[in-house]
Amino acid sequence: MKLRRTMLYVPGNSAAMVKDAHIYRPDTVMFDLEDSVSYREKDAARFLVYQTLRTIDYGGVETAVRINGLDTPYGKDDIEAMVRARPNIIRIPKTEKAQDVADVETEIERVERKIGLPIGTIKLFAAIETPLGVLNAREIACSSSRLLGIALGAEDLVTSLRTTRSKDGIELHYARSQVLYAARVAGINAIDTVYSNVQDEEGFLAEVRLIKQLGFDGKSVIQPNQIKLVHRVYTPTEEEIHKALRVLEAIREAESKGSGVIALDGRMIDKPVVERARWTIELAKASGVVPEEVKP
Amino acid sequence: MRILHSGSAGTLESSDVLITVERNPAKGVVIELESISEARFGNRIREVIKETLKKLQVEDVKVRVQDRSALDCTIRARLTAAVFRAAGIEKYPWEELE
Incomplete structure (x- = not known):
């Protein structure tokens, strides 16, 4: 069984983090080419992740790359480079419908074919971060045999909902349930959103316990010190x-x-x-x- | 690839390297290296720079390398980004970069 209790976000343009993130032993390292990289550095981050993935042995830690959307000037190049760099997973941001997954899959398949990689080698994760994505979670989750999971991204979502994140997460109740049910129908992983207040360990732990109780397989994390906390909660007593x-x-x-x-x-x-x-x-x-x- | 103007990529953070490339018409490749590990890795860094430039088919260029103990793969990535920026090319020939 492949665990995905923690998916650690790593800013794609940080040379130190890109080369060292796996030493904290998250279940998955996720190199980010999207929101954590400024528009001026998109090219540099892409080259950095591309070169590093092709060189470093991540010691069995699963690797993922969050690409920019195909509706941006960067998405297509991200796919072209990342399929060649061969992470285990490409994570699609702001997925709103099944077609978004199909479009990314078409691009991946085109590159796989071109470089002689068996079709289907690169797996997918879809991030659900908008009201439309939440409502279409089931069709998204069932859209591709490459999909290993769907992940809730709450920061954009709460803004669209005209609210903010709260400690008890009441505003995410519907989205979490929807994402979880969709993942279970599709037989894939459900991953919860990040907890941004890295100083608040108590609040973080309470949220991890909540999402574990709901049935989530794991959580996206932004700080290495959050990894052990999540793994501890998920380890059976x-x-x-x-x-x-x-x-x-x-x-x-x-x-x-x-x-x-x-x-x-x-x-x-x-x-x-x-x-x-x-x-x-x-x-x-x-x-x-x-x-x-x-x-x- | 032709260098049209100055271009740089990278940072001065630990494990990174800041690389700046400039035109050097008819004077070949000139490398200016500043690294805390120059005594141990200076030759290797120069080798990686030369190999990468050869692959990118860049011949007349001045390269300033401010190294903060970057890995070879980081040096390759930063130099490639700097060269494409300096050449004003945003359409990347991925086949050739492999």
């Missing part, structure tokens, strides 16, 4: 692991006896309970707190 292992053991025992009804500590164990237990163990394994050889 000893008690959760113990409980999950007991459920799975009870299932195996019942199956070996040919028993149809399974109970543990006087409570019925049904399919959703088993599925949750398997998920807990998979997450624990991927988080490195349970050995790989443990049976799910």
Whole structure:
């Protein structure tokens, strides 16, 4: 199972960050060619990410690049360069409809064909950052076999909604639910938006707990010190692991006896309970707190 | 590629390099290097600059390199950006850059 608990934004024109971001061990490093790069530096950032991706060994950390939209003068060159640089993922900004994904996919495929890369090598993530994107989340999520996930981008969204980010995130309730449901229908990842106040660790943790409880797979982060905090929240506790292992053991025992009804500590164990237990163990394994050889 | 005017790219931040290129008609490649690691890496930096210029087919150019311990790939990226800016080219020949 590939975890995407954290996708670390790295400004694409920062030489130090572009070469070192993986040492903080996020699940995914995301080089940004879009909002964090000024118009005057778009070319330089593109060359920097292109050259660095082709050179550095990121030690198994997944790499993504957020490109500029195809409706800007930079999007097409970003794709041309990045497909050649071969990150694992290209992230599409401000996706509003399925056609936006199809347009990017057409460009990627054109370059893949040109350089002899197997079609479909470069995967996609779509960022949903506008009211229209939120309303079309399902069609976006189901639009391409390259899509590994959709990600909510809240800063632009709250501005369009004529509100601001609050601590409890009430203004994002609908968008988060919509993005999450769309991702689950499509069978892909759902990634939450960034938390911009890097000084407020308590507020950040509360938001991570909230999005985990909602069902999100992870969160975009902007500071390396946010990575450990997210991973800690997402790592199953000893008690959760113990409980999950007991459920799975009870299932195996019942199956070996040919028993149809399974109970543990006087409570019925049904399919959703088993599925949750398997998920807990998979997450624990991927988080490195349970050995790989443990049976799910 | 012809250098039309002065062009630069990069920064003076750590791990980066600020590269400025200028026309140097009929005088070949001249490299002015300022680096805290010149004694150890000066030759290598010059080599990367020359290789990259050759690939970009730039012959008569003065290159000022203010290095802050940049990796080879960073030097290549900054020099390429500086050259395209100095040549006034915004349509990049990606096939040739590979």
